[in-house]
Amino acid sequence: MARPRAQPDAAVTIDGAPVRVFSGESLLAAANRAGIPIPTLCAVQGLSVWGGCRVCVVEVAGDHTLRPACATTAVDGMEVTTGSDRLVEHRRQIVELLFAEGNHVCAVCVSNGACELQDLAVDLGVDHIRFAYQHPDRGVDLSHPRYGLDHNRCILCSRCVRTCAEIEGANVWAIAARGAGSRLVAELDEPWGESTSCTSCGKCVAVCPTGALFDKGTGVGEMRHDRDVIGFLAAAREQGEWHDREQQP
Numbered sequence: 536m537a538r539p540r541a542q543p544d545a546a547v548t549i550d551g552a553p554v555r556v557f558s559g560e561s562l563l564a565a566a567n568r569a570g571i572p573i574p575t576l577c578a579v580q581g582l583s584v585w586g587g588c589r590v591c592v593v594e595v596a597g598d599h600t601l602r603p604a605c606a607t608t609a610v611d612g613m614e615v616t617t618g619s620d621r622l623v624e625h626r627r628q629i630v631e632l633l634f635a636e637g638n639h640v641c642a643v644c645v646s647n648g649a650c651e652l653q654d655l656a657v658d659l660g661v662d663h664i665r666f667a668y669q670h671p672d673r674g675v676d677l678s679h680p681r682y683g684l685d686h687n688r689c690i691l692c693s694r695c696v697r698t699c700a701e702i703e704g705a706n707v708w709a710i711a712a713r714g715a716g717s718r719l720v721a722e723l724d725e726p727w728g729e730s731t732s733c734t735s736c737g738k739c740v741a742v743c744p745t746g747a748l749f750d751k752g753t754g755v756g757e758m759r760h761d762r763d764v765i766g767f768l769a770a771a772r773e774q775g776e777w778h779d780r781e782q783q784p
């Protein structure tokens with residue numbers, strides 16, 4: 536039986552609009568519910584909060600630091616701004632750094648046209664990169680029979696790590712090392728195809744925002760990801776209700 540929904544018990548303003556919020560709700564969730572868009576990269580509905588990409592930062596009146604909307608609890612009376620020039624510049628800088636740090640050559644990427652990093656760059660008007668390209672040689676793992684991992688396109692958002700642990704319960708992925716040396720590893724840094732924990736469910740591939748995780752055999756621009764499947768699975772488990780997503784209103 537579905538659990539009864541609590542009533543909102545506090546209110547904030549987001550870009551001047553009053554928004555009622557539930558106890559413990561994040562600013563991102565409140566804004567989403569009110570139809571106010573805040574860009575994200577690491578946050579996915581249904582997964583734990585990581586708060587690592589800082590793309591979702593917002594301004595809160597009276598606070599000089601930028602707050603990640605996904606990791607900030609909405610508190611009664613907060614006045615939140617989501618799209619000031621300062622915020623846009625901050626997000627743009629993050630996206631430029633991600634492009635400079637990896638090898639994101641959209642024209643030859645399996646996710647060209649279906650990439651959240653690419654979409655974000657377009658939305659933010661990124662038409663050039665102000666930082667020196669690092670041109671890393673991070674390698675590609677094609678050891679899994681069905682899927683591939685191109686480390687050069689990985690932005691270390693940890694969506695795959697959390698999805699595999701929290702939704703599939705397989706705990707295949709981890710992020711190893713620190714700083715610029717950080718990298719996604721399977722198991723204890725083994726080829727993905729040698730993982731005995733991987734069930735080949737494909738959920739990590741579905742949730743990857745870039746072309747880093749992909750179905751083998753997909754060509755340039757063919758890979759489609761589906762991050763909404765994670766929110767659907769998490770909500771269905773929590774509420775004990777399963778509906779065909781195609782039948783949802």
Ligand code: SF4
Nearest residue numbers: 699733734736737739
């Ligand atoms: S395919 Fe499934 S089990 Fe395997 S690494 Fe991805 S999420 Fe984990």
Ligand code: SF4
Nearest residue numbers: 689690692693695743
């Ligand atoms: S492989 Fe994809 S989902 Fe996993 S950390 Fe890298 S970009 Fe994120």
Ligand code: FES
Nearest residue numbers: 586588589591605
């Ligand atoms: S989406 Fe909030 S920090 Fe990444």
